[in-house]
Amino acid sequence: MQTAIPRRVALGAALLAATALAAPPAPSAYAATTPVTVTVNARAGLATVPATALGVNDAIWDTTLGTDAVADLLGAAGVKMIRYPGGSYADIYHWETHTAPGGYVAPNTDFDTFMASARRTGAEPMIIANYGTGSADEAAGWVRYANITKKYGAKYWTIGNENYGNGHYGSSWEADDHADKSPAQYAAEVIAYADAMKAVDPTIKVGAVLTMPANWPDGLVGGGDAATWNQVVLQAAGPHIDFADVHWYPGGGSAAEAIGKTQYLDDSMYLLRNQINTYGGANASRIGISLTETNVGVGQNTQPGAIFLADAYSSLIGNGVFTVQWWNVHNGIGTPSTVAGQTDYNDFGLLSSGTCTSDGTVCEPALNTPFAPYHALKLMSSFVHPGDQMVRAATDNALVTAYGSRRPNGDLGVLLINKDPDAAHDIALSYRGYTPSAAAPVAVTYGNGDTGIHAGSASTLPPYSITLVTLHPAGSNAAAPNAPGVPTASAVTDRTATISWPAVGRAAKYELYRANGAISEQLGETTGTSFTVRNLQPGKRYTVNVLARDSAGNLSWSSPPLTFATGAPATSTCTVKFADTNDWGNGYVGQVDITNTGAAPLNGWTLNFTWPTTWQSVSSGWNATWTQSGTDVRVTSDATLAASGGSTSVGFVGAYNGPNVLPAAFTLNGTLCSTSS
Structure with missing residues (x-):
């Protein structure tokens, strides 16, 4: 999170234990x-x-960080990963002296105290090395102390917190003493940090900070930069990191809008994984994803917070994120309000800090009283x-x-x-x-x-x-074959793709399914370990699974999913280049170059394409007539495109309020075009 909220009132010693099951409320009437x-x-x-799926943040300004009561509450909620030393404080924190110049460090929050608490909880640590005011040597020293001297076996380390918030894109909340605040400088330092830290302990996993698709400053290109933060960092540091670390605060003006933001997660994670695979270097699929801060925009302590947590954690875990971490264990009271009939303290913590507003008119429940998201997290640990x-x-x-x-x-x-x-x-x-x-x-x-x-x-x-x-x-499914391993796609065209997977013992055949909502459509079956799927639609995303069946008819569990996208034909009588030329986070200037490569001129033309999501639109356009119906876009002109290379360029202002997945298939006068980059 951008800023940490220190304790406003000294935390008391009274603690509330979480109960396993509470008495059910009286049933409410409802219309059938x-x-x-x-x-x-x-x-x-x-x-x-993964074992680390359910996570939370802890912070060195929280006086309860190392207490047994908090560790036991987190353990009872199934927390398996805890992040330290807490948000933006990480970029001013010096572990060896346990100081954070310019910030407040509570007593009894040092690294050893944190590790003792994490062990009592039963959770792995996620440690943030100081990028903003620290050095690679300081980070390497921390690894040495943690894993060589103390033998803690701390595996996961990220380099900095929200380092794109260092002023390079205008907004500045993250400490950064580097004269060069660009993503290129951050990437160079990530390499230096990773090399120094892994020289001490080569078994650790090092993560770099990326931006979440559809969240600021995703899509922005800073002054002097060759590309966006994610592209620049991944192209340089991708071969040196083990995971990418993102945060997600989607906001929302009402409770309904805030809890509805989870609809964006599938597309956001699709875009992020594509960025990693495209720019992260050889074998980029090995790079994991952690989401180490999230919280809801409205109703942080009441039911919207609980609903958002359960929804977001489930979606992200299903999308392969290896840890999701709530901000925060404790945070402190904000501006209270009433949400769905319940008092909400605008406190980003899972547990009450027992604090009051500055005028003393509203006070939170007793210290460590679980807020609604805590109960949702506990329910997640049963799910x-x-x-x-x-x-x-x-x-x-x-x-x-x-x-x-x-x-x-x-x-x-x-x-x-x-x-x-x-x-x-x-x-x-x-x-x-x-x-x-x-x-x-x-x-x-x-x-x-x-x-x-x-x-x-x-x-x-x-x-x-x-x-x-x-x-x-x-x-019982005990007699069934093992599930096939992760499938891969090759020879993907506009209409076909070849899907391959590792062989499974005792498999008599394999069945290939395509997910269509919650229904699976069988694409085919084979006794081999690859299958070419035909009759696909151009520019469309597909998710497939492979299952093995033995000679007795027993069916295995599903393989992990494979998601791939078809493109445009390799050759055609037209070519389209679609480019986002200037992005500002919720809109952009788009340029579309259209070339007639056919033998006959086009006396008037119509270009058609479809937005991949419902939250994308054309605000205005030029050099042609632009219209949109639903997700379908139509661009028309009376101009002539000459044969064998006649071309034109048209432009538009595009708007989006979720992940901006660009279209990949275009027709010109009904002909499917090839595309260029």
Whole structure:
């Protein structure tokens, strides 16, 4: 986070323990409606849940950082990774002297105290090396102390916090003593830090700070830079890092808007992974992704915070992020308000700091009282476990979100989030590739105003609630083959792609499925380990999974997903170059160069393309007539494009309020064009 909020009132010693289950609230009346259909598709596997998935931030200005009470609360919530020394403080913090010039360092928050607390919690540390006012030698010394002297085995280290916030793009909140504040300088220093730190302990993992797609300053090119922050950093430092570290504060003007921001995550992670694979050097797929700060825009301590946490963590883990970390354990009171009938203290902490507003008129609950997001995190620890495989799930109601997690013992967890603050919703569960037993499913719920997780219903979701339904399989899958490994795509054209995967023992054949929402469409089957998919649509994104079946008919779990995009034809009678020439974060100037490479002139022309998302649009255009209907864009002109190379350039102002995934397929007078870069 940009700034840390110090304690306004000395924290007391009274502690509240979190209970496992609270008494359920009285049921609320609701109008009967058509049940929401929830489809869980075990054939459409997503990422496997890593041991470090559930994380939080801790900060050296928090006087409770090392207390047993806090460690036990975090342990009870299933926290498996804790970040230290806390946000922007990382770029002023000197570990050896335990000082942060210009900031407040609370007593008993030194590195050894933090490590003792993390161990009591049962969590791995994520340590931020000081880039802003530190050095590679200082960071290497910290690695030496942590892993050689103290033998802590601290594996994950990031170089700095939000270093793009050093003033290079205008806004300045992150300390940076370097005369050159460009992404090129940061990349050069990341290489120096990584080399020095790994010379001490070659087993550590080093991460570099990137920007989250669709969040400032994503898309911006600073003065004197060759490209955006992410491209410059990845092109130089990609071969030297092990993971990319991003933050995500999507904001929102209302509770509904704030919790709706999670709809952007699939596209944001798709763009980020593409950037890493494109610019990160050879074998860039090895570079992991951590999201080490996030919080909701409205209702940080109330049900919107809980809903946002469960939704964001589930989506990000399913997209392969190896840790998601809430900001913060404690943070302090802000400007109180009422959200969905509950007092919200505008406190970004999971636990109450027990502080009051400056005029003393509003005070938080007692120190360490869990806020709503804490209970959501605790529910998440029952939903996802290390080694589970996330599976695709969907509903037919925009106010109800679903996620699935298949466990090694065959159990299926279904997380259901009702974002409707006013109405309960009945649900009807259906499955693809999974048969539950006849036993009644077990459900637990956390709802608006609840003091804890309690027994719930597998058929009705209370208003503004998070419900976990757990089902057992009808039979054992022990005889099935192992799941195939990660597929790869090659020879991808506008219409075809060849999918390959590692061989699996006892597999008699392999089945290839394409995810279409929560439904899987079988693309084909083969006894080999590759399959060429045909009849694809140009410029479209596809996600596929491979399953193995043995001679007895037993079907394996799903492979991890493979997402790829088709492009344009290699040759055509027209060529289009589409470029974002000047981006400012929620809009840009676009230039489209159109060339007629055919043997006949075009006396008047029409260019068509489709935006990949619903949040992209044309604000205005020139050198042609621009119109948009839904996501379809039509550009027309009465001008002539001469044969064999006649060309024109048209432009527009584009707008977007989510990830800006650029179109990849264009037709000119109905002919699919090739593209150039």
